Amino acid sequence: MTRSDQIFTVAQMRAAEQALIDRGESVGSLMERAGKGVADWIWRIAHGRSVTVLCGPGNNGGDGYVIAQELARRGTHVVVVAPSEPATDAARAARERYRGTFDTAGNGGVLVDCLFGSGLTRPLSPELVALLSREAVRHSALLAVDVPSGIDSDTGRPLNEGLPANDVTVALGAWKFAHWLMPAMAAMGQRRLVPIGVEPIAGAATLLTRPHLSAPAIDAHKYTRGLVLVIGGVMPGAAQLASEAALRGGAGCVRLAAQGLHPSATPDLVLKRGPLVDLLADERTTAVLAGPGLGLDETARVKLGEVLAADRPTVLDADALTLLRPRHCESRSAALILTPHLGEMARLCESFGIDEGNRIDRATKLAQAAQAVVVAKGPDTLIAAPDGRLALAPPATSWLSVAGSGDVLSGIAVSRLAAGADGFTAACEAVWLHGEAARLAGPAFTASGLARNVSEAYAATL
Ligand SMILES: NC(=O)C1=CN([C@@H]2O[C@H](COP(=O)(O)OP(=O)(O)OC[C@H]3O[C@@H](n4cnc5c(N)ncnc54)[C@H](O)[C@@H]3O)[C@@H](O)[C@H]2O)[C@@H](O)CC1
Ligand SMILES: [K+]
Structure with missing residues (x-):
């Protein structure tokens, strides 16, 4: 079962996802679970406002199509802005299932960043930074899915300058280091975690949670307490x-x-x-x-x-x-x-x-x-x-x-x-x-x- 206090590197996340796939899950079913979980949060946050989803080429973009379809099914006004075609089978399949509209720009409400997630390997092109910044200004709230685009997941280092700050970041499956490390940490906004069923990894880093301490033993004296x-x-x-x-x-x-x-x-x-x-x-x-x-x-x-x-x-x-x-x-x-x-x-x-x-x-x-x-x-x-x-x-x-x-x-x-x-x-x-x-x-x-x-x-x- 997913543990809400584990923090994974990109390599650990891939291994955890692979373990699920080895047990019979498909990338598509994980994407469906992730996208619907995020859509649930956006539904609450949008509260009737329109939603624009920026979809990139990888599986983070695939999550975006699932999110858009789920929100459209619930009656939200949704627009997808996709600067590139899907490049993975799962993302292509998710795009085919999306029945809503596409445009080159959004129109207010909530902006959802599904350009890149944990698969980011290099800085965003200047055109993509411009798109993200322009759309962030046109919308009243920005929500990043998994990891905000342009942020290195394992270190929290921005690979680009001029990235917008998020109001909410929804992590998928497990926390990534970027969610809790400076400087990225300061631009995450509120953090949420959507479980997708990944198992805990022995030895993974953890997020500090409230410890369980105890009162002194019944027969304690000052020196036995330390x-x-x-x-x-x-x-x-x-x-x-x-x-x-x-x-x-x-x-x-x-x-x-x-x-x-x-x-x-x-x-x-x-x-x-x-x-x-x-x-x-x-x-x-x-x-x-x-x-x-x-x-x-x-x-x-x-x-x-x-x-x-x-x-x-x-x-x-x-x-x-x-x-x-x-x-x-x-x-x-x-x-x-x-x-x-x-x-x-x-x-x-x-x-x-x-x-x-x-x-x-x-x-x-x-x-x-x-x-x-x-x-x-x-x-x-x-x-x-x-x-x-x-x-x-x-x-x-x-x-x-x-x-x-x-x-x-x-x-x-x-x-x-x-x-x-x-x-x-x-x-x-x-x-x-x-x-x-x-x-x-x-x-x-x-x-x-x-x-x-x-x-x-x-x-x-x-
Ligand atoms: N692997 C899985 O089983 C699941 C993955 N999920 C989602 O998938 C994401 C990871 O997916 P991917 O590994 O496809 O990664 P991304 O969707 O983050 O993007 C990777 C793709 O973008 C390209 N790329 C990387 N940096 C780029 C840049 N700066 N400019 C242009 N292209 C660039 C890569 O070559 C690759 O084609 C996660 O963050 C999560 O959102 C979820 O759907 C749950 C299941
Ligand atoms: K993202």
Whole structure:
């Protein structure tokens, strides 16, 4: 059965479709299912308005003829604009079954883009970009079928300039990477998925969904719930923000290794001034966070070395990512999570000798090289594990672009590690809780406000 959280590459989608065909389905019957499923959405969106379907030469165009026929059957005023003849058997058969009208231009209402889908291999011709843009202006809404024309399905990269933004994108069978990766993600509009019966693929990337967390065990005490150690540094506020979030992410106790506390610090936080090696050696220390406000000087470098040598489940963020070198990651066995933003990701790739590939390739290679779970942050956050697991986060509120937001994320992640999750699961749970806390915090929140909302986000997972 179709899983609504899997994200397929074009090659995986073809393999999934082929598996159905091998079991007796035909491309035509899949096209019929896909087209009718999309027509259902358009019927609701059009709400009586006329519909223009742009049909290309491949099977995406074939879907377009099925959509047009189904809408015409339901009484919608439909026009097909087809700049080229169908080039596949299934698309030809779909066109023959279409009984409605053709024209060279549409007339308002909803425009449906069935020019190219996942089979796009090169940029659109200037004539096709002009057609798409002209028709987009003439209509009041634009709906893309499967993948918007001109977008590379596996990377979300536009192959042309000047492509119009969509109001709705309806994915067929499974999500494609372009639906959730920048820059294409920003022009998808609302996303919908029409199932066509493809089976899940083992090891495919997934879209983050709400995790199922639990309340502490009936006999839990603070240490069985996990003891977090946050390493302070030259900017105490950052480690404190991370600690505030860690207190609400599931762990039973949070210690902050620092020389002092900011006057606003919560009394829930346990300040520890002793030698770092002793704190790290304390058997009760379950997970460690280093990086927020750590600094980049020799003291910071020594602290990072001590943290990694202790080989406890660890999250590294901010300054720790700038200081991290491949030798630090050797002979570690405990879980390691790295949470770089775009700039930190570039520095890490340089330190680890990774210079090729798109965002996903680089995160995957870094995960393997560092034997760490990489949370590559951005408007399209992705999480890559050394064993190849990959998850993409759905877009969160853009209010997260505020100072301290990353400190809160790393605090939640270390709390999930301390609570017992493996590195990949902890990272996925943290990204979801962070996005949900931001949604709950409303507009124009500060990082400390965001941290306060982690409890409520947690409540939504119980
Ligand atoms: N394969 C299947 O079983 C199904 C596929 N479906 C649809 O089929 C689509 C994929 O179909 P196709 O593989 O035929 O791909 P497309 O319909 O995306 O187009 C591919 C065709 O366009 C040509 N082409 C690629 N880029 C071009 C460009 N820039 N300018 C001009 N021509 C270009 C290719 O050479 C090929 O002939 C999916 O996105 C989906 O909409 C659905 O009907 C469901 C079933
Ligand atoms: K399309």
